[in-house]
Amino acid sequence: MIEFRSVGFSYPNGVRALSAINATIQKGEFVFIAGPTGSGKSTALKMIYRELKPTFGEIWVNGLNVGTIPPKRIPYLRRTLGVVFEDFKLLHGRTVFQNVAYALEVVGTDRHEIERQVGRALQLVALGHKADQNVEHLSGGEQQRTSIARAIVNGSNLLIADEPTGHLDAETGWEIMQIFEQINKEGATVVVATHNIDWIERLQKRVIFIYEGETIEKYIKGANRLGLSNSSVLSP
Amino acid sequence: MASRTLQFFLLELSNSLKRNILMLVASVTTVTILVFLLGLFLLFFMNFQRIRSAIASELEIHAYLKQQTTDDQALTLKHHLASLTHIRSVRYVTRDEALSELRKDTKGEIDLSGIINNPLPAYLSIQVDNPESIPAVASAIQSMKEVEQVNYFQKIIDQFVSLFKTAERLFLGLVILMLLCTLMIIHNTIRLCVFSRKKEIEIMQLVGATSSFVRWPFILEGAFYGLLGATLALIFLAPCYHALVSEMSIIFPILPLAKGHELFPLMLWLLVIGTSVGCSGSYLSVNRYLHC
Ligand SMILES: Nc1ncnc2c1ncn2[C@@H]1O[C@H](COP(=O)(O)OP(=O)(O)OP(=O)(O)O)[C@@H](O)[C@H]1O
Ligand SMILES: [Mg+2]
Numbered sequence: 001m002i003e004f005r006s007v008g009f010s011y012p013n014g015v016r017a018l019s020a021i022n023a024t025i026q027k028g029e030f031v032f033i034a035g036p037t038g039s040g041k042s043t044a045l046k047m048i049y050r051e052l053k054p055t056f057g058e059i060w061v062n063g064l065n066v067g068t069i070p071p072k073r074i075p076y077l078r079r080t081l082g083v084v085f086e087d088f089k090l091l092h093g094r095t096v097f098q099n100v101a102y103a104l105e106v107v108g109t110d111r112h113e114i115e116r117q118v119g120r121a122l123q124l125v126a127l128g129h130k131a132d133q134n135v136e137h138l139s140g141g142e143q144q145r146t147s148i149a150r151a152i153v154n155g156s157n158l159l160i161a162d163e164p165t166g167h168l169d170a171e172t173g174w175e176i177m178q179i180f181e182q183i184n185k186e187g188a189t190v191v192v193a194t195h196n197i198d199w200i201e202r203l204q205k206r207v208i209f210i211y212e213g214e215t216i217e218k219y220i221k222g223a224n225r226l227g228l229s230n231s232s233v234l235s236p
Numbered sequence: 237m238a239s240r241t242l243q244f245f246l247l248e249l250s251n252s253l254k255r256n257i258l259m260l261v262a263s264v265t266t267v268t269i270l271v272f273l274l275g276l277f278l279l280f281f282m283n284f285q286r287i288r289s290a291i292a293s294e295l296e297i298h299a300y301l302k303q304q305t306t307d308d309q310a311l312t313l314k315h316h317l318a319s320l321t322h323i324r325s326v327r328y329v330t331r332d333e334a335l336s337e338l339r340k341d342t343k344g345e346i347d348l349s350g351i352i353n354n355p356l357p358a359y360l361s362i363q364v365d366n367p368e369s370i371p372a373v374a375s376a377i378q379s380m381k382e383v384e385q386v387n388y389f390q391k392i393i394d395q396f397v398s399l400f401k402t403a404e405r406l407f408l409g410l411v412i413l414m415l416l417c418t419l420m421i422i423h424n425t426i427r428l429c430v431f432s433r434k435k436e437i438e439i440m441q442l443v444g445a446t447s448s449f450v451r452w453p454f455i456l457e458g459a460f461y462g463l464l465g466a467t468l469a470l471i472f473l474a475p476c477y478h479a480l481v482s483e484m485s486i487i488f489p490i491l492p493l494a495k496g497h498e499l500f501p502l503m504l505w506l507l508v509i510g511t512s513v514g515c516s517g518s519y520l521s522v523n524r525y526l527h528c
Pocket of ligand 2: 041043162
């Protein structure tokens with residue numbers, strides 16, 4: 001579903017964020033991308049939805065070499081996946097419903113279909129009762145659930161989350177992680193970047209480590225041998 | 237565009253206007269003030285040109301004919317002149333008509349009854365298309381064999397021509413400057429409005445909106461600002477101009493000032509300018525944040 005082939009990325013100011021990313025994420029998997037702050041997790045995810053273009057190497061998403069698609073095709077790539085951010089990135093001044101519906105408006109879905117799909121997505125994140133609330137009047141957890149609903153409403157089977165619990169307290173964060181697990185159980189591929197070791201230990205999923213711009217891929221089963229509970233794990 | 241999408245854009249427009257009421261006020265006020273000033277300038281310019289051509293149409297060249305010229309020769313010459321470029325019309329005034337014109341002009345204040353042999357020459361009265369061509373036309377006529385002398389108040393006309401030329405250039409320069417200022421200031425205001433919604437634009441793109449899908453509601457919004465601003469400007473402009481014109485017609489009743497339906501084209505232009513500046517301002521500003 002997603003494949004990084006020797007991907008490297010340098011920012012225009014010369015900062016080399018990634019130097020050798022190699023990873024394959026299978027359809028239906030739930031994968032964590034971990035690593036210390038500044039290691040390049042966000043940079044790697046941004047290349048999946050073509051917010052950034054790899055400086056070298058290739059990234060394949062759903063059979064598409066996303067580094068080479070023309071800018072005009074970017075919106076179509078983004079409609080095949082959903083992205084959730086640390087800061088929610090909701091459209092202010094709009095209701096929960098309008099925010100979720102926006103992902104369907106862009107493809108010209110008709111009104112009845114929008115109501116049906118948004119209703120379904122909101123139910124999955126247990127936010128149906130707040131559909132007509134302005135998103136600015138929601139708690140952080142509710143805002144994040146709105147953004148998850150928006151990410152899945154178009155029926156895409158790939159969910160990408162960048163530090164989705166960063167702005168939330170532990171308990172709310174855990175609820176969000178459970179929603180991801182639920183979405184994954186229903187068949188979607190889920191990729192979550194985080195440096196929250198707690199989630200990684202509790203969920204027991206595969207982890208792709210990024211350290212100094214390179215991947216170190218290990219299964220969680222071996223994580224204890226690596227000393228995962230201890231931050232020294234992050235040095236190879 | 238699918239009607240479903242159009243419906244969504246209109247809904248977006250109305251929601252956005254409600255949400256961004258401060259920007260609405262700022263943009264519309266800017267457009268109103270600038271279109272008002274531009275309108276005032278254009279009205280002055282338009283009336284200036286009307287006065288100028290009214291004066292120009294009064295100006296004529298008199299070509300006095302030699303004594304021995306017959307009516308037939310004079311009429312042939314008249315037709316020949318009428319066919320030349322720059323000449324709008326030619327009127328033949330016979331010696332008798334010249335005398336009766338003189339009688340009429342002097343209104344009996346001078347006793348002309350003693351005149352037995354009419355001393356006045358016949359002449360051709362020539363109107364040209366614009367005052368600038370008078371000197372050239374006059375010298376061409378002077379060289380014709382039937383013509384004794386040409387008279388066209390050379391000095392006054394030369395002064396008139398150069399005065400109006402200078403004034404017209406100055407005016408045109410100011411109008412262009414004003415138009416540029418209007419474009420720039422409105423663009424800048426809209427740019428600030430769009431800038432404050434940079435994040436919104438980024439989010440829309442992240443969710444899979446194409447550039448044109450993001451752009452359209454902004455363009456509609458820009459058009460709305462422009463149209464509303466220009467309409468308000470016209471609403472303020474109309475009574476101001478009306479008052480000015482009535483004052484002026486009391487002082488100078490003969491001034492051919494533009495009134496009523498003659499103003500419609502100008503009004504339409506101001507609406508078009510306002511709306512298109514709003515559209516293009518939005519278009520250019522949004523484009524800065526779109527990736528294609
Ligand atoms: N826009 C940018 N311009 C220049 N350098 C950048 C930019 N964004 C990130 N970087 C640099 O690239 C490197 C990787 O950053 P990135 O945001 O991908 O790290 P991260 O693993 O997501 O960190 P965190 O866990 O703190 O979110 C860092 O050294 C960072 O300073
Ligand atoms: Mg990050």
